[in-house]
Amino acid sequence: MNAKIGNWPGVTIEKKTGIIKGTKHEITDLPGIYSLSPYSIEEDISRKFIFDEKPDVIINIVDATSLERSLYLTTQLMELDTKVIIALNMADLLEKKGIEINAKKLEEKLGTKVYKISALKETGINELINEIDNKKDLTRTKIYDNKIEEMISKISNNLLEAHKRFISIKLLESDSRFEENNTKELDEFRKNLESNYDTDLEEVIATERYSFIEKVKAECVREKDNVVTFSDKLDKIFLNKWIAFPIFVIVMFLVYFLSVGVVGSGTVDWVGDNMEAFGEWVGTSLETLGASDWVNSLVVNGIIAGVGAVLGFIPQLIILFLCISLLETTGYMSRIALLFDKLFRRLGMSGKSLIPFIVGSGCSVPGIMGTRIIENQDEREMTSILVPFIPCSAKLPIISLFAGYFFGEYSGIASASLYFFAILVIITSAFVLSRTKFKHVSSSYISELPEYKVPSIKYVAKDVFDKVIAFIKRAGSIILICSIVIWFLLSFSFQMEYGVDIEDSMLASIGKTISWVFYPMLGQNNWGATVSAIQGLVAKEQVVSSMAVISGLAEDVEEGSEIFAEGTPFAGITIASAYAFMVFNLFSAPCFGAIGAMQRELGSTKRMLKAVLFQTTCAWVLATIVYQIGSRIETGTFNIVNILIVSAILIAVIGICIAKFRKKKDGCSSCPYCNNCK
Amino acid sequence: MVLSKLNVGQKAKIVKLNVQNKEIRRHLLDMGLTRGTKIEIRKKAPMGDPIDIKLRDYELCISKSDLSQIEVEVVK
Numbered sequence: 001m002n003a004k005i006g007n008w009p010g011v012t013i014e015k016k017t018g019i020i021k022g023t024k025h026e027i028t029d030l031p032g033i034y035s036l037s038p039y040s041i042e043e044d045i046s047r048k049f050i051f052d053e054k055p056d057v058i059i060n061i062v063d064a065t066s067l068e069r070s071l072y073l074t075t076q077l078m079e080l081d082t083k084v085i086i087a088l089n090m091a092d093l094l095e096k097k098g099i100e101i102n103a104k105k106l107e108e109k110l111g112t113k114v115y116k117i118s119a120l121k122e123t124g125i126n127e128l129i130n131e132i133d134n135k136k137d138l139t140r141t142k143i144y145d146n147k148i149e150e151m152i153s154k155i156s157n158n159l160l161e162a163h164k165r166f167i168s169i170k171l172l173e174s175d176s177r178f179e180e181n182n183t184k185e186l187d188e189f190r191k192n193l194e195s196n197y198d199t200d201l202e203e204v205i206a207t208e209r210y211s212f213i214e215k216v217k218a219e220c221v222r223e224k225d226n227v228v229t230f231s232d233k234l235d236k237i238f239l240n241k242w243i244a245f246p247i248f249v250i251v252m253f254l255v256y257f258l259s260v261g262v263v264g265s266g267t268v269d270w271v272g273d274n275m276e277a278f279g280e281w282v283g284t285s286l287e288t289l290g291a292s293d294w295v296n297s298l299v300v301n302g303i304i305a306g307v308g309a310v311l312g313f314i315p316q317l318i319i320l321f322l323c324i325s326l327l328e329t330t331g332y333m334s335r336i337a338l339l340f341d342k343l344f345r346r347l348g349m350s351g352k353s354l355i356p357f358i359v360g361s362g363c364s365v366p367g368i369m370g371t372r373i374i375e376n377q378d379e380r381e382m383t384s385i386l387v388p389f390i391p392c393s394a395k396l397p398i399i400s401l402f403a404g405y406f407f408g409e410y411s412g413i414a415s416a417s418l419y420f421f422a423i424l425v426i427i428t429s430a431f432v433l434s435r436t437k438f439k440h441v442s443s444s445y446i447s448e449l450p451e452y453k454v455p456s457i458k459y460v461a462k463d464v465f466d467k468v469i470a471f472i473k474r475a476g477s478i479i480l481i482c483s484i485v486i487w488f489l490l491s492f493s494f495q496m497e498y499g500v501d502i503e504d505s506m507l508a509s510i511g512k513t514i515s516w517v518f519y520p521m522l523g524q525n526n527w528g529a530t531v532s533a534i535q536g537l538v539a540k541e542q543v544v545s546s547m548a549v550i551s552g553l554a555e556d557v558e559e560g561s562e563i564f565a566e567g568t569p570f571a572g573i574t575i576a577s578a579y580a581f582m583v584f585n586l587f588s589a590p591c592f593g594a595i596g597a598m599q600r601e602l603g604s605t606k607r608m609l610k611a612v613l614f615q616t617t618c619a620w621v622l623a624t625i626v627y628q629i630g631s632r633i634e635t636g637t638f639n640i641v642n643i644l645i646v647s648a649i650l651i652a653v654i655g656i657c658i659a660k661f662r663k664k665k666d667g668c669s670s671c672p673y674c675n676n677c678k
Numbered sequence: 679m680v681l682s683k684l685n686v687g688q689k690a691k692i693v694k695l696n697v698q699n700k701e702i703r704r705h706l707l708d709m710g711l712t713r714g715t716k717i718e719i720r721k722k723a724p725m726g727d728p729i730d731i732k733l734r735d736y737e738l739c740i741s742k743s744d745l746s747q748i749e750v751e752v753v754k
Contacts (some may be wrong), residue, residue: 241724341725342725342727
């Protein structure tokens, strides 16, 4: 079985399918859900699966330690025509918590089979699997008020499709997904019934489900009064007003230190060196086998170098995923969300968004993949689009080259200013995106607070393994194709000659054709800078090595005095255009690895392209502004009056836009005018 | 009285959900915040928002803005 047991709700985002060992049964692990209402992606996936794939049996995994809330979904599953078996999970924890559940009585009350299992300790699972073959029909308990039950049978009689009872109840609840089955007659029924209850049927039905569960629970469950639990004691520390934030800083430091700090970068270097050695070995082997130069170069410089760049991330990713998985299964992740929720919610993100940003300062790829800890789809997408804005470690060579050469003794300040600039841009983008692209339903937060748990090593190992494999599959395939394309453009001329000078390559021609794009931020047509920026797509550290190659130097030269020397294509770069070029490389489309990760997290290539376009546009606009202002300061034509007037106009325009969005956001409730528009 | 005004340790009974947003209202109902449900305020996030409440034998964190739309009656 492939059941997910993460210690916070919503762990499985996608469904997973497998075969139960020793049987022919196919089993699908659906996302964990609370209800079959169509309001979250998880619930929607599960509901569609039940309706479209028509499973023979539903195994309802119920958290035995919080039976009341968990049985709510059960009451809805029992409305379907499908056979439901209940697995009371975490049975091993019941005794510890002083809870006693009478499974036989529960079976009687619910009219379905109930098995006590422990997914962690793997007990009771064989009995559960054997029950799947039991073809006996199960009874359906009626749980609602007579008037509602009458109405349900009336509506069912007019329905033709399967799951009559379920659909009838959804129709009474005015479920938006069954609107097409709605009739005027039904509206009438609903109105009549609602007048009896002084509220809408949605609330009545939810209330009756819960009162049914309360009754069942009273008969089947005996529990001791809960005293202060272990979790409460831990929360006194981890959620303490004064020490919660220092503890968080320490935890984050550890995660950062392990995944992108000393340990992580050490492993990356190790893999990098080995890949290089492997490339050389393949190169010489191919040569002795008699492969042509260009085939050799395709394999070594195109494929192995490109894919090697991806493989280099893997040790880092394993460590990072391990840390994240531990934070999740112990329950600390839910606390992090609580710590920062208030702050990040203002920006349309979630408290958990902080983690991807911190990780992203090392490498965007694990940062973007780390956004998966965020439950809300909008917040998750927005975070994964903004994570690449944080300068990652591969952008550092660019920053140190330009800042070191052009800013001399102020290079430290120049580099640091880029980080602040990045934070400012992230906050502004988040503010704007959350009010335009991702129109938030509200600033609401409703999430379960799980108890602290000791993580299961087996589960953590499997979780990390699954995530790493997924990364290799998706990001790997994108990188492979893109690396080959860039290699091809760089190694061939338009006459299809191999081994030409970089200046005669197709990439250089393309660079020369589109170098005007960079004119506003460089103040000149500079094909070298254009080509280098494009090469940054493979990996950001490539920008520097490409500039070295174009200047006629060895690939690993990183001295500004040589790269920017008189006679090289980069001689014309000034302080203003240097800073602008850094800004462009910082914010523009990230490397293919990060783009691949973004494609995976955003769920579609189209969305990924939109995100990349957004990032690159931001980069271009910001770099242009930097150069245009900077170059005027440089030449002394900087005019304070002009700047003041322009900024005043800009602030006014932004103000008007925000006011307009705010009006849209609050809708009619804030509008002081007539009521006619409704 | 609304739920967001209660202090840690106080108990209350839900009187009415005044939640405007249909999705959030539905979600709160699904999570068991129906009329008459007993609730206890357990913890607050270090910045005071969201707030952790206990109901139906489990704990749920809800932001203040949502809690302020839930009408309750304090019980001793």
